[in-house]
Amino acid sequence: MxxxxxxxxxxxDTGVVVASQDIRESLSFRNAGIxxxxxxxxxxxxxxxxxGENPIFYLNAANVENVIEQAATPVAIIAIGMTVLLxxxxxxxxxxxxxxxxxxxxxxxxxxxxxxxxxSVQAEVIAAMIFGILVGTIGGLINGMVHWFVGLNSFIVTxxxxxxYRGLTLLIASDASVDVRFRDLSQMTEEDIELLGRETxxxxxxxxxxxxxxxxxxxxxxxxxxxxxxxxxxxxxxxARLPMGIASGxxxxxxxxxxxxxxxxxxxxxxxxxxxxxxxxxxxxxxTSYGRRTYAVGGNLEAAKAAGINVALYxxxxxxxxxxxxxxxxxxxxxxxxxxxxxxxxGRELWVLAAAIIGGVSLNGGSxxxxxxxxxxxxxxxxxxxxxxxxxxxxIQDISIGVLVVASAAAYVLAERRAASxxxx
Amino acid sequence: MQTTSETVxxxxxxxxxxxxxxxxxxxxxxxxKSVSFDITPGxxxxxxxxxxxxKSTMVKIISGVHAPSSGEIVLEGRPTxxxxxxxxxxxxxxxVFQTLELVEEFDVAENFYMGQxxxxxxxxxxxxTGEMRAEAxxxxxxxxxxxPGGVTRRVRTMSGGQRQxxxxxxxxxxxxxxxxxxxxxxxLGVRETAQVLSLIETLRDQGAAILLISHNxxxxxxxCNDVVVLRQGRRSGFLTGDFTGQDCVSYITGAISxxxxxxx
Numbered sequence: 001m002x003x004x005x006x007x008x009x010x011x012x013d014t015g016v017v018v019a020s021q022d023i024r025e026s027l028s029f030r031n032a033g034i035x036x037x038x039x040x041x042x043x044x045x046x047x048x049x050x051x052g053e054n055p056i057f058y059l060n061a062a063n064v065e066n067v068i069e070q071a072a073t074p075v076a077i078i079a080i081g082m083t084v085l086l087x088x089x090x091x092x093x094x095x096x097x098x099x100x101x102x103x104x105x106x107x108x109x110x111x112x113x114x115x116x117x118x119x120s121v122q123a124e125v126i127a128a129m130i131f132g133i134l135v136g137t138i139g140g141l142i143n144g145m146v147h148w149f150v151g152l153n154s155f156i157v158t159x160x161x162x163x164x165y166r167g168l169t170l171l172i173a174s175d176a177s178v179d180v181r182f183r184d185l186s187q188m189t190e191e192d193i194e195l196l197g198r199e200t201x202x203x204x205x206x207x208x209x210x211x212x213x214x215x216x217x218x219x220x221x222x223x224x225x226x227x228x229x230x231x232x233x234x235x236x237x238x239x240a241r242l243p244m245g246i247a248s249g250x251x252x253x254x255x256x257x258x259x260x261x262x263x264x265x266x267x268x269x270x271x272x273x274x275x276x277x278x279x280x281x282x283x284x285x286x287x288t289s290y291g292r293r294t295y296a297v298g299g300n301l302e303a304a305k306a307a308g309i310n311v312a313l314y315x316x317x318x319x320x321x322x323x324x325x326x327x328x329x330x331x332x333x334x335x336x337x338x339x340x341x342x343x344x345x346x347g348r349e350l351w352v353l354a355a356a357i358i359g360g361v362s363l364n365g366g367s368x369x370x371x372x373x374x375x376x377x378x379x380x381x382x383x384x385x386x387x388x389x390x391x392x393x394x395x396i397q398d399i400s401i402g403v404l405v406v407a408s409a410a411a412y413v414l415a416e417r418r419a420a421s422x423x424x425x
Numbered sequence: 426m427q428t429t430s431e432t433v434x435x436x437x438x439x440x441x442x443x444x445x446x447x448x449x450x451x452x453x454x455x456x457x458k459s460v461s462f463d464i465t466p467g468x469x470x471x472x473x474x475x476x477x478x479x480k481s482t483m484v485k486i487i488s489g490v491h492a493p494s495s496g497e498i499v500l501e502g503r504p505t506x507x508x509x510x511x512x513x514x515x516x517x518x519x520x521v522f523q524t525l526e527l528v529e530e531f532d533v534a535e536n537f538y539m540g541q542x543x544x545x546x547x548x549x550x551x552x553x554t555g556e557m558r559a560e561a562x563x564x565x566x567x568x569x570x571x572x573p574g575g576v577t578r579r580v581r582t583m584s585g586g587q588r589q590x591x592x593x594x595x596x597x598x599x600x601x602x603x604x605x606x607x608x609x610x611x612x613l614g615v616r617e618t619a620q621v622l623s624l625i626e627t628l629r630d631q632g633a634a635i636l637l638i639s640h641n642x643x644x645x646x647x648x649c650n651d652v653v654v655l656r657q658g659r660r661s662g663f664l665t666g667d668f669t670g671q672d673c674v675s676y677i678t679g680a681i682s683x684x685x686x687x688x689x
Contacts, residue, residue, distance in 0.1 A: 237551045289542035289550040296539050299528035306526040307540030308511045366530040420582065 026243055030415040034359055034375045037408070041379060045386035052390060061219050061265040063385070071381035072274040074099050074329035074345055076374055079355040080281050081318075081325030083373040086356055087285070088318040089298035089365030090147065090154040095326050096348040097165035098139040100340075102330035104169045106132035107178040107340040110206050121182060121195055125209045132334070133327030139165055140323015144316035154319075162349065173342040180206040180334050202338070211335035213266040220263045224254025226275070230282075237287035270332040277328065281370045294318060299366030354401070355380055358408045379404075440465045441634045442487070442518070442603050447496035449482050456482040459496065460660045462653045464603055466634040469625065471645045473638075474655035475677055480638050483655070484607050487636070488520040489513030500602070519600030521592050523608045529581040533572060534561035536580060537595050564598045568627055586617025590624055597628050604628065607638045622648060642670030659684060 026032065042059065049058035068076075078095045085092055106128050109115060115127040143161055147154045183192060184203035192204050200208075228251035234244040285291035296304040297314040305311045334340070359376030361368030380401065387397045440463035449457040457479045464470050474480050485491045487498065489507030497504045500516060507513040513520075527536050538557045544550040561576045570590045572578055580588055589609055596604055606625065610618040625648055629635055639645050645652060646669055654662035654676040662676035662683050675681040 237554070287551050289544050289552055292535065292538075292542055292552060293540065295530065296528050299530045300526070302524065303526035303528050304540065306510065306520075306522070308514055309540040366528065 026246075028419075030412075030419055033411065033415065034372045034379070034408075038375050038379045038382065041382055041386070045382065045389070048386070049389055056389070058386065058389065061263045063389075064219060065265045065267070065271065067381050067385045068274070068378065069268060069270055070385065071377045072270050073333045074326070074348060075351045075355055075380070076377035077274055077277060077329040077332065078322065078325045078352045079359075079373045079377045080277055080370050081322035082352050082356050083359070083361050083368050083370045084281060084285065084294065085318040085322045086361045086363060087298045087365065087368045088294045088315060089301065090315065090318065091158060091363070092140070092143060092154065092319065092322050093158040093349050094139065094143060094161035094165050095322060095352055096345040097162050097169065098136055098323060099326035099329045099333075099348075100342070100344040100346075101139060101165045101169045101172075102132045102136035102327045103334055103340050103344055104173050104178060104342065105135040106206065106330060106334050107180045108172055110180050110182055111178055113182070121192065121204065122209070124182065125206060128206065129210065129331045132330050133324060136325070136327025136330060137320055137323040139326065140319045140321070141316070143323070144319025147319065148312055148315050166343075166346075169344075170342045173340075175342060177339045177341045179339045180337060182206070205338055207335045207337060210269060210331070213268045214272060215267065216264050217267050218258045218262075218264050219267075220254050220258035220261060222267070224251045224256075224258060226279075227251030227254060230279070233283055233287070237283075269335060273328060273332050277325070278370065278374055285370055295366055297365075351380065354405045357405055360408075360412050376408075438465065438467075441501060443499040444483075444487070445497050445499060447483070447486060447493045447498070449479075449486060449491060450494045456658050457486075457493075457655075458659045460653075460655065460658075461496075462651075462660065462663070464634045464636050467629060467632050468650040469629050469635045469637050469648050471637050471639065471649035471652035471673075472655065473640075473642075473645060473652060473673055473677060478655040478677075479658040480655055481607070482658075484520065484605055484636075484638060487513070487603070488518065488605055514599070517600050517602040518605070519596035519603075520605040521589075521596045521607060521609060523611060525588055525592050527580045527588060527592055527595075530579065532579050533565065533576040533591055534558040536591060537561040537564070537576075537598055541599070561598075565594055567631075568594050568597065568624060570594055570624065584617065585613050586620050589613060589617070589621050593621065593624055593628070597633060600633070602634065604633050604635045605638070606635060608640065609637070610639070610641060610644060618644075642673050645673055646670040656682065656684075 029036065046058040049056050074096070078099060082092060082095065109128050109131050110124070113124075115124040115131075118124055118127055139161070143154070143158050146152060147157045150157075181202070182204040185201065188200070188204060193199070196204060196208055227247045231244050231248035231251060234247065285294065293304065293309050293314050294317075296307065296309060297311050301311060301315075304314070333344075355377035356368070356373045357363075357376070358379055359369070359373035361373055383401060383404070384397065387400070392400075442464040444460060444462050444464075446459045446461055447457055448455065448459050460479070460483065462470065462472075472480050472483060482491065486493050489510040489512050492506065492508070498507070499505065500518075505516065507516070510520075528539060531539065534554075534557050538561070542550070543553040543557050543560075545553055558576050565572065565576060568590075572583070572587060572591070574582075580591060583591070589612075593604075593606065593609060596606075609625065610621050613621060622644060625635065625637070629648075637645070637649060650665065652662075652664040652668065652673055653660060654664070654673060656662075656677065656679055660683070661679070662673075662681065664672055664676070672681075
């Protein structure tokens, strides 16, 4: 069969059948349950917060942005990488240590003026950011190489690097917190102060350049435009019509409503990084052969090998990507901090995994969606935020989240089993 | 691997693949000793033998997993050497191994195109999902395979027979020259076996050149036009025309042998 010859064939007869299946599939509880759960919890908190002694509108723009920002660093950003890695059939316990190591590397590079030779402060800032992302990426690469070339289970490899990367962080920091400061006040020149654009009492910090916001925007308008762009992307990729229709419908609705509702808030750089990372990962995993092959390697390594897929590449690259996400999380964090503690994000890898599990990623590999993991991370932080607003005791918060992780995993297993018994997957 | 760009027109009865005096040593163990046979379009050639007779080694040599120690593989009249399975695949030789090489989480179309996706936008490699589904659907219906739910049905939800049919259809889809089937019915029930056997017959009638490795002499008797019997790494018999499963068994056990110096 000559593929090139038949490639022009239009896809009509089977299209209708596929579309109607997609409707049932993509709206089913099994597929969209995480989104329903997120909406439900938001609805509960909106009601709850409006009935207390100091009633507030929970879903106000500032709080929405706040929840997304809290979720973003480091959990949501790393959860995106973790999802890709879990899809490829592996596991990374070292993410929190790796991200802390990246953050600490940036802090030390800045404090000790490693990139001073570049001349300008802007170049130093960019160099320090690239350096931090590089450290995280190399951390991931080491995990991937040891896993693939030594043939060790990734759980064991990253259990080791979890401790080792934390140890390295402590070592380079000499066990103390490190200021992310280029110059203290006494070293600052006229130029520096001019560059900063304001007076300072502490000196010149990394975050003075990469922190802050992009300005005030209407969240609904941005989200609406985002949904429309996503629909356009799906159209170009020749994706099924229903998700495309839903995305464009939501997009148009968002834009229309945004004209009547004042829903403005400051958009941080962190949010932009998160959204870009999410959209790119979603597009690559869902609409390209790179994504298909990652799913194939995680779904059945032998089959992928037999199909001629470069399984070494598709096993190691997800580790590298997780490491890259760790570096990215470190950079977005440093934008808001004046110093880095060596025990930064201690134990936070479990939150990352919890977000992925709530989002329905299978630990066996071969299935999962970055969008759903993102929803999982948002769900976690919506809960935390809602609990805090409504003054729920910490103990009850922890218990609730623990139960949630297990319950959501159980829900996926049960829904899958039920669908299988009805022969309807 | 040697390839040429010109197209070769072949007499349909001429063998597409010739195995000539192929031997294979693994250290001191000689797995194959000077085995020869042909694989011809529109015919099913059986490869039978007891466990350890060298069948799997032969399949792995043809599919590019192992290189022969000596002898040659002649594809369409040209001696060929496959350095890896990818080269055999590129030469349009496909293998269905005993362990089904399908991804359970993938649907039929995704399994068909795994590793060979149709994409657009160059290095962005955006999937042409619609075309892949349409092509897979065409290939499946051409073989008369009925999969309820069509090519977007996930393999995980299918029966063993359906999975085997998908695996064979996928191999047939890519193999325009030779199709190797390694124990295609070993794990199947009676009804599913019948379905897979008739699928193999359909493929033969559509002109595929098939090498069938099987332990099941009923299947061999029903399907194969020729049978090559391996015994202790050597070709101990060749049956063609009218033969029964019992004949094969006699050769396999060594009760009959074409070899002069058969050591029993």
